[in-house]
Amino acid sequence: MKRVVAYTGNEVAAEAMRQIEPDVVAAYPITPATEVVQAFSGFVSDGLIQTEMMTVESEHSAMSACVGAAAAGGRAMTVTAANGLALMWEILYCASGNRLPIAMTVVNRAMSAPINIHCDHSDSMGARDSGWIQIYSENAQEAYDNLIMALPIAEDKNVLLPIMVCFDGFIISHSIERVELLEDKEVKDFVGEYKPQFALLDLEHPKTFGPLDLQDYYIEHKRQQHEAMKFVPDAVLASAKRFEALSGRKYGLIETYKLDDADVAIVVLNSAAGSTRAVVDKMREQGIKAGLLKIRMFRPFPAELIAQSLAHCKAIAVLDRCDSFGAQGGPVAHEVRSAICNLPKVPKVIQSVYGLGGRDLNIEDIVDVFGDLKKVADTGKVEKVFDYITVRS
Amino acid sequence: MSEKLPGWKDIPIGGMILEAGNAAKYETGTWRSSKPIWDPDKCIHCLQCWIYCPDSSIQVKNEKMTGIDYFHCKGCGLCASVCPDKVQAITMVIEET
Ligand code: SF4
Ligand code: SF4
Numbered sequence: 001m002k003r004v005v006a007y008t009g010n011e012v013a014a015e016a017m018r019q020i021e022p023d024v025v026a027a028y029p030i031t032p033a034t035e036v037v038q039a040f041s042g043f044v045s046d047g048l049i050q051t052e053m054m055t056v057e058s059e060h061s062a063m064s065a066c067v068g069a070a071a072a073g074g075r076a077m078t079v080t081a082a083n084g085l086a087l088m089w090e091i092l093y094c095a096s097g098n099r100l101p102i103a104m105t106v107v108n109r110a111m112s113a114p115i116n117i118h119c120d121h122s123d124s125m126g127a128r129d130s131g132w133i134q135i136y137s138e139n140a141q142e143a144y145d146n147l148i149m150a151l152p153i154a155e156d157k158n159v160l161l162p163i164m165v166c167f168d169g170f171i172i173s174h175s176i177e178r179v180e181l182l183e184d185k186e187v188k189d190f191v192g193e194y195k196p197q198f199a200l201l202d203l204e205h206p207k208t209f210g211p212l213d214l215q216d217y218y219i220e221h222k223r224q225q226h227e228a229m230k231f232v233p234d235a236v237l238a239s240a241k242r243f244e245a246l247s248g249r250k251y252g253l254i255e256t257y258k259l260d261d262a263d264v265a266i267v268v269l270n271s272a273a274g275s276t277r278a279v280v281d282k283m284r285e286q287g288i289k290a291g292l293l294k295i296r297m298f299r300p301f302p303a304e305l306i307a308q309s310l311a312h313c314k315a316i317a318v319l320d321r322c323d324s325f326g327a328q329g330g331p332v333a334h335e336v337r338s339a340i341c342n343l344p345k346v347p348k349v350i351q352s353v354y355g356l357g358g359r360d361l362n363i364e365d366i367v368d369v370f371g372d373l374k375k376v377a378d379t380g381k382v383e384k385v386f387d388y389i390t391v392r393s
Numbered sequence: 394m395s396e397k398l399p400g401w402k403d404i405p406i407g408g409m410i411l412e413a414g415n416a417a418k419y420e421t422g423t424w425r426s427s428k429p430i431w432d433p434d435k436c437i438h439c440l441q442c443w444i445y446c447p448d449s450s451i452q453v454k455n456e457k458m459t460g461i462d463y464f465h466c467k468g469c470g471l472c473a474s475v476c477p478d479k480v481q482a483i484t485m486v487i488e489e490t
Contacts (some may be wrong), residue, residue: 099407160406198409208410220401221408227401 003181009172012144012179013079013105014039018049019187020151023074026054026065030084031117032169033107037079059084063091070100071209073199075151077102081169082109082123095162096131096225098209101154102162105147108270109169110357118358119169121270121322125331131225133163133232134299136269140177143167145249148182149239151191158231160197168271170358186246229300236297253302255294256309258284262291264373265310267318267336269295272361279366290370295332303339311343314377317350317369329386348376351386359390421448425468427485431461435482442472442483
């Protein structure tokens with residue numbers, strides 16, 4: 001039986017973690033993710049769950065404790081945002097390099113300085129090369145669903161990689177939405193009992209984690225991580241299929257909206273997809289064949305699928321809530337561009353950075369992007385490849 | 394050397410070592426630039442060298458020192474320096490190639 005609640009993104013993330021009941025949660029609170037840790041530690045103190053809650057002194061310690069717990073053979077989870085994620089940096093690579101399937105919620109927030117607690121994607125995008133799987137969520141429902149689907153992906157025997165589930169700070173983390181929750185037992189059965197393949201506490205099979213690995217083997221181990229990523233799309237789809245049977249909600253690697261016959265399309269991830277969907281309808285009313293491609297799985301990047309899905313478009317705009325300063329566009333734009341560059345007929349591309357530090361992406365802004373795309377589609381010329389939008393000049 | 398080593402498909406993931414104690418198979422003796430030479434006639438079997446050797450290279454049987462394991466000894470010289478001053482049963486000599 002499904003339970004319908006009015007919860008914030010943070011509340012549903014905490015609820016998902018309660019239902020999963022991992023062996024260990026080690027976390028340090030940081031805005032806008034604090035509520036997740038607060039609510040979850042409440043569940044532990046109230047005796048609702050048996051999770052070992054470790055209140056550590058920093059995010060570096062939080063991720064280190066997760067690495068220790070996961071290497072011991074436990075299921076470990078944590079939550080962070082922005083500067084907290086940055087403080088975990090060193091250990092993010094230890095988690096992926098040691099092949100530990102830790103699951104972490106990242107509530108996307110701008111990086112200091114100047115200090116800002118609001119949404120952008122500079123935090124998780126900065127970690128895109130750290131060997132973690134990255135799943136992005138449009139709204140609170142997706143944040144909940146993605147978190148429940150995460151562990152079976154990370155723990156897949158061919159994968160064994162850590163996973164980040166991202167959603168937008170404040171826009172989603174602090175907004176109340178209607179969310180459908182699963183029963184506790186349904187979630188428990190879905191994630192199943194964790195049987196680690198390699199565990200330090202498996203005393204019958206003593207082993208060493210994290211030894212020195214020099215010129216003679218390091219690159220072989222990195223090549224293995226590269227290979228493990230190739231198994232992720234199948235694991236994501238398998239998890240989504242089981243989840244659909246349970247919830248009725250369908251998930252893929254990407255989501256498209258009115259893209260099949262679109263001349264112009266916007267590529268975006270997280271909450272901006274919601275507003276873009278509404279603008280697509282508006283454009284269609286005006287006779288513009290507009291479409292949307294929302295990226296759900298950013299790491300590994302589903303390049304082929306994205307290229308196929310955009311192949312027929314005349315012009316596309318990739319909107320990044322993150323800049324790669326000095327580069328020629330944000331990280332999503334770079335990935336999309338390299339995904340489509342070998343298509344027989346490459347769509348024209350506009351790359352825009354928007355919404356840094358929580359600046360709103362309004363309906364009019366998206367209407368303008370479609371206006372620019374229409375011009376590019378009609379003339380075949382891109383006047384400005386890369387620019388900021390939602391910024392005062 | 395790399396031709397003989399196993400490829401990425403054939404080694405445990407994550408740099409894990411799944412076999413306990415396999416460091417014993419790794420020859421570290423080639424790192425040595427000077428070599429401890431033990432004089433059994435001088436040795437009083439106090440086992441200070443055995444306590445201090447960082448590579449478990451002092452061989453002992455029935456609480457008596459029996460020799461040095463040159464397969465693992467890295468030639469750090471600790472054994473020579475902890476051997477009692479009045480005994481000096483270990484001398485470090487430059488390793489010849
Ligand atoms: S030289 Fe160092 S490594 Fe070699 S036996 Fe002496 S203490 Fe051990
Ligand atoms: S420290 Fe010197 S005397 Fe003592 S056991 Fe070693 S070699 Fe012999």
